[in-house]
Amino acid sequence: MLRKSLVILIACLLGLMSFNCTSNNSKDKAESKNNNEKKVLVSYFSWSGNTEKVAKHIAETIKGDIFKIEAVKKYPTDYKECTRVAREERRNKVRPDLTKKVSKFEQYDIIFIGYPIWWSDMPMPVYTFLESYNFKGKTVIPFITHGGSDESGTSDIIRDKLSGATVLKYLSIYDDYIDNANSDIDTWLKEIGIKK
Numbered sequence: 001m002l003r004k005s006l007v008i009l010i011a012c013l014l015g016l017m018s019f020n021c022t023s024n025n026s027k028d029k030a031e032s033k034n035n036n037e038k039k040v041l042v043s044y045f046s047w048s049g050n051t052e053k054v055a056k057h058i059a060e061t062i063k064g065d066i067f068k069i070e071a072v073k074k075y076p077t078d079y080k081e082c083t084r085v086a087r088e089e090r091r092n093k094v095r096p097d098l099t100k101k102v103s104k105f106e107q108y109d110i111i112f113i114g115y116p117i118w119w120s121d122m123p124m125p126v127y128t129f130l131e132s133y134n135f136k137g138k139t140v141i142p143f144i145t146h147g148g149s150d151e152s153g154t155s156d157i158i159r160d161k162l163s164g165a166t167v168l169k170y171l172s173i174y175d176d177y178i179d180n181a182n183s184d185i186d187t188w189l190k191e192i193g194i195k196k
């Protein structure tokens, strides 16, 4: 009798365990299925157009909304002058005012954030952007263009700043390579599970 009860108890426990496993698996599947239906925003800052090209390719590929981060005070069009202004802003930790806000930010589940490296950092308007919204529970995906400094640790800065968000693996693209980067972008989108 005792042995029979023990057998039934073990069977029940095994049953419960396998139920748990199945439900976890089906939850994973449900989540990845829902991934297709998640609302995506591709936000970016770009001064000379490289990051914009990448942003447009991502937005077209995954059918996301696109948002350009722009400072009210325009940056000089002269490269040397722009680097001087950018260096000053970085030194003084300036948070430039932005021209517009994302409408209904809360509707987005996945937010790409693109920017060029400026002085081994993000341009200051990107900091303003990051500090302007509640990213709790969002999936954030950085993409970066640069002239040789790679991402310069900026994805970890984003991870630290947006502690309530899940920050996925970034993509960084060397500026000379922008016009040939679409297949690398597509491969990365697949790797991070955004594109099928």
Ligand SMILES: Cc1cc2nc3c(=O)[nH]c(=O)nc-3n(C[C@H](O)[C@H](O)[C@H](O)COP(=O)(O)O)c2cc1C
Pocket: 045, 046, 047, 048, 049, 050, 051, 052, 079, 082, 083, 084, 086, 115, 116, 117, 118, 119, 120, 121, 145, 146, 147, 148, 149, 150, 174, 175
């Ligand atoms: C103000 C300024 C600072 C820059 N600083 C760096 C840097 O520190 N490291 C780097 O690799 N590239 C640097 N670059 C090059 C840009 O990151 C690179 O050309 C980028 O692709 C430009 O993107 P955009 O066309 O979207 O503005 C700098 C460019 C500018 C204008």
